[in-house]
Amino acid sequence: MKRVHQLKISVSGIRGVVGDFLTPNLACAFAQAFGTYVGPGPVVLGRDTRATGEMLEHAVTCGLLAAGCEVVKVGIAPTPTIQVYVSEIRARGGIAVTASHNPPEYNALKLFNREGLFFNHYERNELLDLYHQSEFRQATNSEIRRVVTDMDTPTRRHIARVLAHVDAERIRRRGFRVALDGVNGAGSRMSVHFLKDILGCDLHAIWVDPTKVFPREAEPTPAVLGELQKLIGRVSAEAAFAQDPDGDRLAVGDETGRILDNDDVLALAVDCALRRKQGPVVVNLTTSAVIDDVAARHNCRVYRAPVGEANVVERMRAVGAVIGGEGSNGGIIFPAVQYCRDSYMGMAFILDRMAETGQTLGALAATLPRYYRRLGKMPFEHGRLGQMMQDLETVFPGAQVDRSDGLKLMMPEGWIHVRASNTEPLLRVAAEAKSQEALDELYGKATGVA
Amino acid sequence: MSEERSLRISQVGLRGIVGNGLTAAHVLDFAAAFGTFLPDHGKVVIGRDPRASGVMLREGVVAGLLATGHDVIDLGIVSTPVIQHSIQRLDAVGGISIGASHNAAQWNALKFFGPRGTYLNSAEAGELLDIYHLKKFGFEEWQTIGQRHEDPTATDHYLDDLARVFDLDSLRQFRVLVDCTNGTSALILKRMNERFGTQFILINEPLEGRNFAHEPSTTKKMVGLQLAPLIEHVGADAGFLFDIDSDRVAFATEKGEAVSEEMVLVLLADLFLQHRPGRLIITSISTTALLDDVAARHGGKVVRVAVGRQAAIDALASYRPEQIAVAGEGTGAVMMPQFRFVYDGIASMLGILSGMEKLGCTLSQLVGRYPKYSILKGQIPLETHRIPELLLELEERFPDGERTTLDGLRIDWPGKWVHVRVSQTEPLVRVICEQCGEPPRALFDEVMDLVRGYTA
The missing domain is CATH 3.40.120.10 (Alpha-D-Glucose-1,6-Bisphosphate, subunit A, domain 3)
Known part of the structure; x- marks a missing residue:
């Protein structure tokens, strides 16, 4: 059929x-x-x-x-x-x-x-x-x-909630040179207003016309942010932001033109949030262990939820989380503003931390522990999933197991997460380790079973 | 009447009690069907009357039209004739009027118009219904979907055209009391007063979404109850009462006498035939026999068709416009060739006032020039399927009259007739009985009794 x-x-x-x-x-x-x-x-x-x-x-x-x-x-x-x-x-x-x-x-x-x-x-x-x-x-x-x-009121109320959690005055004083790619999306006008008028940035924006079609692939992955990277170089931006069409996802670029890994962006946001208030953190099963390291610096606990914003939010409410999110897809959830992925809180956290420390965004990202990650997908075969997961467990004896969303195996050297996609007939495979060699070995072993 | 049976989907369009028969799903399906029926990518004009449910219907209509690739020009709250006028002005491929005209506030309806603002003929209306029933709509992809625009100038353009046909300056002399029934006529007449200095004194003027000051029916009875008693009090030269979407009108004289709603068509037919003798009057078999006298006086002819707008529209299509003096029904709904054969209550009123001005007489004098006819109208709820038996018994009961079976049964005697038919819009049997001179009370009562025996 x-x-x-x-x-x-x-x-x-x-x-x-x-x-x-x-x-x-x-x-x-x-x-x-x-x-x-x-x-x-x-x-x-x-x-x-x-x-x-x-x-x-x-x-x-x-x-x-x-x-x-x-x-x-x-x-x-x-x-x-x-x-x-x-x-x-x-x-x-x-x-x-x-x-x-x-x-x-x-x-x-x-x-x-x-x-x-x-x-x-x-x-x-x-x-x-x-x-x-x-x-x-x-x-x-x-x-x-x-x-x-x-x-008008919705924008005003949202921005007011975001500003309650950063020092807007110190951001404004710095007058950051910021690049923005609005994908001609729902945030186009609001983001310009927010960065330029509210946070006093010297803003260089592309694709902020809500009457036009999306100029690039809608999801802000590094592969489609070439124009933003060029813009960073052209205007010597200190930070760069890219949104998706409905303004919940955020991608971040540093002063060198590098698009940061989304897990690292979340880690920076978690760090900012925990500096202000300690408490539990919730991320999904596929999110990097960098979150655990950052939370550990603040003596805070990390909970993991199945993939999906709704799952993460449900868990956050249950444990009273201070912050949460989903690493790989660029979602920062800060419940003091609202239990939802919010690119605006993400932008504010990043700029506030830059203003507070006087460090460049690249330098801030460099303070994060280094992990090596690989995400892949494989065609999904019905009926093979159960066997495959059992095989995986035997390949990694002694691993700590989480079966709440597919199968996640956690070893001292790293972790593997295999799950069926909710939206496509695909199997998603994620692996993370502390070195490239360890990652290749883990990933190879996992996909070898499949 | 029974609310569960309120939904009526027919060639005239979609009509029903909102939330009780007429739902959002019907509206979307009908709008999508109309968008599929129309030529690709032409713009479509829409407007509504002030009913609260009109906003819900409008949203569904806009969605269905945009999705089928049509740009939508939304005129906001306007009369149905203004919508029809704008279709031609804007060179649109069609239009939709959202409003239930003379029905009570809980009703609503969609009426569909083709290019130039014309009503759909039976073949077109049938095709639209087929698409609706098949539910295979021509939805466009994202690049070719339509966009919505607003046009707040429609009423002004319509007034410009009225001013071209009627000498509005000469009508400034009349003080005219108008009962707007909280409908769209208020918008037009207020603006006419501003722009042309006419003296329309408006009552029940605020647009109302939920409760109209009274039932919006354009009948002599309603005029007698609501409007006629006020006329002498304000010293008006005439009184007119409109339904919600201003396509029908009823009136009273300067003496505060309510006039039969049949007289709107009679007066207009007479006034036009005076200038263009020999032309046709197209009307239904339920309209007053006085029309035959008027036509005979000017060498014209009455063409009688089945009751309802659709029969009149189809009849219009079989004549050239210049053959026709006027077309309409005894309900106060009249179309004139100067106005592209659109039922237009405002134009009808201006036509009657122009007649008074030209002949230099009062409205009571104008009406008083005709022999007296008395008409009785009745309606009985229909809960059976025994109409064929009923019509048969009527024939047997009155074997001496002349039979017409064009629509139900009409029986004619010299100077008197009775017509029994099933309503197209509601589950009702309608009885109309007319006599030259005094009311035909005995005949009317006898027929009503007979009908009751078959309807419950």
């Missing part, structure tokens, strides 16, 4: 290629299910800059109104900003029309509860059941509520 990957209606919400797959009809029905689930009250609605965003925004508004919700439209806004605003105005929930780092033909609905958090596992299942039953609340003319628009 030919598989339909262009549309996915799952516990993560609804995501797909707009056109024949993700239709306004589906989006409207899903929004009406959401509105039925959260109840008749205000629901915040925002979107990223995709060409299909406006259309889907109308379809979602239709569904929410039909369910009796009041729609609070915030227009084009980063996902974390929408999440902050949901919690600020005590809305019933929120919807972001964004496919995050997916290519431009995709779009999706991200769903938030009244605290501005991603729906947890139980909420997601309940909503999905409701959607499938199609028994939605049908508001009558006297019950249908209005659409209100607020384009």
Whole structure:
């Protein structure tokens, strides 16, 4: 059977290629299910800059109104900003029309509860059941509520929350020369305002026009940030930032034009957060051990959660984490602002630490313990997974085992993590060690079994 | 009436009680079907009446049209005739009016228009319905999806055109009391007063989303209850009452007498035939026989078709525009060739006021020039399927009349007729009975009783 990957209606919400797959009809029905689930009250609605965003925004508004919700439209806004605003105005929930780092033909609905958090596992299942039953609340003319628009407050509230945790004045005094790649995404305008007007940077920005298409691959991986690297050299930037289309992921470049490893960026943020307040840290199973080393400097404990923002957030709430995140995909979660990946808090932490220490970003990164990492993927064969995982365990006898998301084996010389992807028919393999030789050996052994 | 049966999907479009039959899913499917039906990538004009549910419908309509690759020009809250006017002005490929016209506030509906603002003919409407039922919509990919724009100037452009057809300066002399029923006519007339110095005194003027001051029906009864008692009090020369989307109108004279809604078509037909004798009046078989007198006086002819907008539209298509004087129904909905054959209550009112001005008479004098006809209209909820039996018994009961079976059954005697038919928009049987002179009370009661025996 030919598989339909262009549309996915799952516990993560609804995501797909707009056109024949993700239709306004589906989006409207899903929004009406959401509105039925959260109840008749205000629901915040925002979107990223995709060409299909406006259309889907109308379809979602239709569904929410039909369910009796009041729609609070915030227009084009980063996902974390929408999440902050949901919690600020005590809305019933929120919807972001964004496919995050997916290519431009995709779009999706991200769903938030009244605290501005991603729906947890139980909420997601309940909503999905409701959607499938199609028994939605049908508001009558006297019950249908209005659409209100607020384009400015969300940005202001989000920035205010971020600034509460850094010394903005000392950042402004330094007048950092900063390069920015906004991917023409939802953060384009806000990031310019934030870095230039609020943090007083000498900003050199590319791709900050929200009316234009994405100029590069949407996910800010080093391979697609060539223009930003050139910009660093051209303007002698002291720091460089790149966002994804909905402004939750962050990539960071230093003064030499090098794009930092995302695990190292998270490690720097963890260091900043723990300097201000000690407490537990939560990262996913694939995140580098560099986090453990940094946390150990502050005598703080690190917990690990299955891969996925929602999983990390759930664990963070359970243990009362001070900071958390997912290394490889560029997500910093700082709950004092909001339980969500937030590129703005990431930028603020980095600049604040630079201002505090007077060190270059490259020098700051160099203080981190050095690890060697390799991420790979392999075609996924159903039915072979169980056997393979058992084989892996025998290849690494004596390893400490974590089976909460695929299989993670931890040895003194490093670790291996093998898991099935949530979104694609792939097996993801990650390995980390303290030397390149040890890494090659680990990775080779693991993939040899598979 | 039964709320569970409120949804009605037909060639006229989509209509129902919102949340109780009419849902967001219907709206999106219909908008996507219309976007698929229209020529690729043409722009589409939309507007709505002030009902609260209109915002929900609008959002679904916009999404469906954008997704099928059409740019949308949103006029905001405007009358249906303004939407039709803007379709032509903006060279759009079609339009959608969101509003339930003369229905109560809990209702809403979508009406569809083709290029130049014309109503869809039966073949086009049938194709739209087929696409809707098939649910195979022509959704575009992300690069070719449409964009939404707003145009707040639509009413002004419409007024410019009205001013070209009617001598608005000469109508400034009239003080006219208007009951807007909290609908879109208020926007037009307020602006007309500002721009042309006309004297429309508006009541029930604020746009209302949830509760209209009274039922928005353009009938003599409603005019008599709501408007007529105020006319002498304010010293107005005339009183007019509009439905929510301003495509229909009813009126009262300067003496505070409510006039039969049938007279809107009669007056306009007479005024136009005076200048263009020999032309046709297109109307339904339920409209007053007075039209036949008027047509005969000017050498014109009445073409009677089945009740409902669709039959009139199809009939219009079989004549050249210059053959037609006027088309319309006894409900106060009238189309004129000067206005591209669009039902337009505002234009109808201006036509009647122009008649008063040209003939130099009062409205009561204008109306008083005609022989007296009395019309009785009734409606009975329909809960059975026994209509064929009912019509058969009617024929047997009245074997002496002349039968017409174009739409239900009409029986004619000299100077008197009765018409029994099933409503197209609601589960109702409608009975209309007219007599030259006094009301045909006995005939009407007899037929109503007979109908009741078959409908419950």
